[in-house]
Amino acid sequence: MQNEVASGQPPVFSSVRTEAGKARVRAAVAGFQSRPGQVQPSIPEKIAAVKARYDARSITPQDIDQMFDALVQAGQPVTAPMLLLNSMGEKFRGHLAGITGGAFDGAKPVDLLSVAQLQIQRARKQGGSSAGWETFLAFLAPPQPHPQPNALAQPQHQAPASSHTALEHVARLAQQAQARPH
Numbered sequence: 001m002q003n004e005v006a007s008g009q010p011p012v013f014s015s016v017r018t019e020a021g022k023a024r025v026r027a028a029v030a031g032f033q034s035r036p037g038q039v040q041p042s043i044p045e046k047i048a049a050v051k052a053r054y055d056a057r058s059i060t061p062q063d064i065d066q067m068f069d070a071l072v073q074a075g076q077p078v079t080a081p082m083l084l085l086n087s088m089g090e091k092f093r094g095h096l097a098g099i100t101g102g103a104f105d106g107a108k109p110v111d112l113l114s115v116a117q118l119q120i121q122r123a124r125k126q127g128g129s130s131a132g133w134e135t136f137l138a139f140l141a142p143p144q145p146h147p148q149p150n151a152l153a154q155p156q157h158q159a160p161a162s163s164h165t166a167l168e169h170v171a172r173l174a175q176q177a178q179a180r181p182h
Contacts, residue, residue: 046074048142056112056140061090064110080132081139088112112140 041049050070054063068086076082086092090106097104116133123130 043075047071047076050074050076051140051142057114058109059112060109061088061093061104061106064112065089065091079139081136084132084136085112085139088115113137116140 050067053070054067059067064085068082068089071082071085072078088110093104094106096102116137119133120130120137122128123133
């Protein structure tokens with residue numbers, strides 16, 4: 001593979017065996033590192049940002065499709081929870097309604113958390129596995145921040161329940177569902 005040369009500039013990585021080549025590499029790395037505003041967020045950060053844009057308690061099937069596409073674009077692997085999310089979107093539900101002849105409104109919001117909790121309760125009541133729905137709840141939850149070393153030594157104060165965000169609520173629900181016996 002050839003280095004592509006920008007107009008009149010020597011290739012940056014033409015040779016790293018010479019001192020001049022090593023200096024060009026160091027200069028390129030230093031130049032990149034000196035632009036912190038241009039550094040791309042990590043994949044988990046991109047995924048968390050996408051999830052934060054949507055309210056799982058009130059999301060339309062149209063928004064579910066947009067969320068799914070944005071998660072894939074952010075680098076989220078298409079796993080079982082992603083497939084479950086996709087099955088609640090307008091494309092899938094609209095197609096299903098077309099096959100069955102049922103009515104479907106892609107603009108009507110759904111509460112993904114309540115749907116998952118109901119399915120967990122039904123599975124447990126029927127003696128089935130609720131693991132898939134618990135995984136889905138955990139998937140909807142935001143990633144837990146890693147505690148800072150000095151934060152562990154300081155007392156933790158809980159905020160009043162009214163100040164918790166919807167994503168924190170999802171995280172608590174997922175933890176509660178996973179803590180219950182199957």
